[in-house]
Amino acid sequence: MLARNADRVFVFLLLSGLPSLQAAGLGGPVTFSKDVAPIFQKNCQSCHHAGTSAPMSLVTYKDARPWARSIKQRVVQRDMPPWHLDKTVGIRQYKNDRSLSDEEIATISRWVDDGAPEGNPADMPAPLTFxxxxxxxxxxxxxxxxxxxxxxxxxxxxxxxxxxxxxxxxxxxxxxxxxxxxxxxxxxxxxxxxxxxxxxxxxxxxxxxxxxxxxxxxxxxxxxxxxxxxxxxxxxxxxxxxxxxxxxxxxxxxxxxxxxxxxxxxxxKYQVRSVAIRNVPNDELEIPPNSVVRTDGYYRLTRNARIDAFQPHMHMRGRGMTVEAINLDNTTTILSSVDHFNFNWHVNYIYADDVTPLLPAGTVLHMIGIHDNTAANPRNPDPSVWAGFGERSVDDMVQVWLDIVYLDDAEFKRLADERKAKGGKL
Ligand code: HEC
The missing domain is CATH 2.60.120.230 (Jelly Rolls)
Structure with missing residues (x-):
């Protein structure tokens, strides 16, 4: 029995790699040089280096250390890096995904909890150039x-x-x-x-x-x-x-x-167009004071389509947006759902090539927008006032921009067959 358990621990060691063990509390201390700097290089430094509008650099230990507490908070809340998808539903692969894995979040969190130690500077990865x-x-x-x-x-x-x-x-x-x-x-x-x-x-x-x-x-x-x-x-x-x-x-x-x-x-051959789904007619958006409101919009595809990207657009009271397909057989498929929208960021979510939705003519795209006009929404300028459609940031909007490529029947069939042959979903 003992031996079997030991085997299992050994296999676990092999499979999971060091950072996760440390995050799980099994390895040595989590340090900046060895464990955290590689994550910052991969997911943070393109924005957080000298000369950008980000509030601080996260390149060296000296740069990052004073921000440790704030870093843990932002990372655990999934505010940073800015990527606001609910990663548990819909399509999971995006070309520009810059989010952290649960394991990476645990590593950063543990580093901060342990007093944000530097570790051995010799463990630092070679610096990136921008x-x-x-x-x-x-x-x-x-x-x-x-x-x-x-x-x-x-x-x-x-x-x-x-x-x-x-x-x-x-x-x-x-x-x-x-x-x-x-x-x-x-x-x-x-x-x-x-x-x-x-x-x-x-x-x-x-x-x-x-x-x-x-x-x-x-x-x-x-x-x-x-x-x-x-x-x-x-x-x-x-x-x-x-x-x-x-x-x-x-x-x-x-x-x-x-x-x-x-x-x-x-x-x-593939011509991209930008299509906006809104709650037409008249952008009838009604957000009473101290309320959470859902608004729906629909768009019927008159041609076969491939959807390459989606970008939710709301203002300060925006909290979430889901886009789903109402299929020809009356089933529905969630494409993507943003569950912690942040008006400060205009993120275009670009589907990976193997998972771009391929939708036949007649499919109805359904947009669901959620506005939070309560005090629980930290970006709400004033939960005591009514808000409606308007261009100002303190007014609101609900729309989703889609990058769509229309496909004729032959090309649609070709792409769909190719996808099926690879075992993928449409
Ligand atoms: C796409 C660019 C971008 C990426 C990637 C990014 N950040 Fe940021 N970050 C910003 C900007 C801009 C701000 C200030 C505005 C804001 O908070 O939205 C910010 C703010 C922060 C703050 C708040 C600072 C304060 O004032 O307290 C922390 C902490 C932070 N980022 C940490 C990180 C970490 C850690 C990563 C990687 C895991 C990361 N960021 C990735 C651009 C980025």
């Missing part, structure tokens, strides 16, 4: 579009949200292969969401345009998958929805979006 501000991650751009007016941010005061604009100067429509947004002064920019206001937008398109691309600290552009692209139309005006911080002295910023195009004349 691309210089001037470098475009997507490669050499074909077109740069910069906001028309310089923005001046006051030295002290609350965060500021403002729309800035720029015209796209193109002689003809072009297919985008990659895009990237860069503020000139990243220290004061929390996020930028760029929308396209197209010259021939169909009736019912919001006057502020449809979403194209977003930037937040730590983000270095998006490159479309092979033979996949999005059309940038001649005559388009861009709206940059900016979120600024004050940092103690007067600051200025302009924001640039860079595009790389497919060669002229090349038309990608």
């Amino acid at each position: 691309p210089p501000d001037s470098q475009w991650f997507i490669g050499k751009p074909d077109l740069l579009v910069t906001t028309e007016q310089d923005f001046m941010m006051y030295p002290k005061g609350p965060d500021w949200w403002i729309d800035q604009f720029a015209d796209v100067k193109l002689d003809e429509d072009r297919w985008i292969q990659a895009m990237e947004i860069k503020p000139s002064n990243p220290k004061i920019v929390h996020h930028a969401v760029v929308n396209v206001i197209e010259p021939d937008a169909p009736e019912g398109t919001p006057s502020g345009g449809v979403q194209l691309h977003e930037y937040a600290v730590g983000k270095y552009g998006d490159i479309f998958a092979e033979n996949t692209g999005r059309l940038l139309k001649k005559g388009t005006r861009l709206r940059f929805d900016m979120h600024y911080f004050a940092i103690g002295s007067e600051q200025h910023n302009h924001t640039t979006i860079a595009f790389k195009f497919y060669p002229k004349g090349f038309v990608p």
Whole structure:
């Protein structure tokens, strides 16, 4: 009996690796140099290094140590890294997933509980290098579009949200292969969401345009998958929805979006469009004081579709959003659910290639939005007032942006068969 147990412990040792044993309290002390620094490199430092808008660097022990308590709190609440999905439902694989595993959270937590020791500096992984501000991650751009007016941010005061604009100067429509947004002064920019206001937008398109691309600290552009692209139309005006911080002295910023195009004349096989599901008609959003409210929106797919990404959009009272498919056989499938939405972050959840939802024409997409207008919501500006639809941050919204690729029957069948052959789900 004893021997069998010993075997089991041995197997457990082999399978689980050191950090988890330490988190479970079986190994030596958890140290910054050996256990925590590798996690920070992988999940935190792209944002938390010198020169970004994140409040501190998490590169060296000296940088991180004073923040230990706050780090534990943010990590345990899954506030940091910013990734707000309920990881227990719906699709589990995303290309840009930066969340921590339960094991990593336990390691960080145990490190803090043990007094946040440094350990042996010789155990530190080699330091990462970060691309210089001037470098475009997507490669050499074909077109740069910069906001028309310089923005001046006051030295002290609350965060500021403002729309800035720029015209796209193109002689003809072009297919985008990659895009990237860069503020000139990243220290004061929390996020930028760029929308396209197209010259021939169909009736019912919001006057502020449809979403194209977003930037937040730590983000270095998006490159479309092979033979996949999005059309940038001649005559388009861009709206940059900016979120600024004050940092103690007067600051200025302009924001640039860079595009790389497919060669002229090349038309990608998979064409990405941005579709917004809202609670139309009239965005009838009603959020009475001191209440939690659910709002539903529906969108019937008239063509077969592949969904490449989803991005919930709500404001300060937003708490959760679920997107599900109501299938042709009247079953429903949850695609994704965000259970701790945070208006400070505009996260685009990009499905991994093998799990992108493949939905036949006739499927109904169902959006469920939850707003929390009670004092329990830490971001609620005032639980005693009624809120409804509006552009200001203190008003609210409920919509989800989907990156959709429409597929003809033959291509839909081909992709579905390929997926089934790999044992995957549609
Ligand atoms: C995508 C960029 C990004 C990533 C990745 C990220 N952070 Fe942050 N973090 C920020 C920004 C920006 C803030 C300040 C604004 C906010 O709180 O939303 C912040 C705030 C924090 C704070 C609060 C600091 C305070 O004022 O008390 C802690 C702690 C923190 N991050 C720890 C971490 C840790 C630990 C990781 C990795 C496990 C991580 N962050 C990953 C961008 C990021």
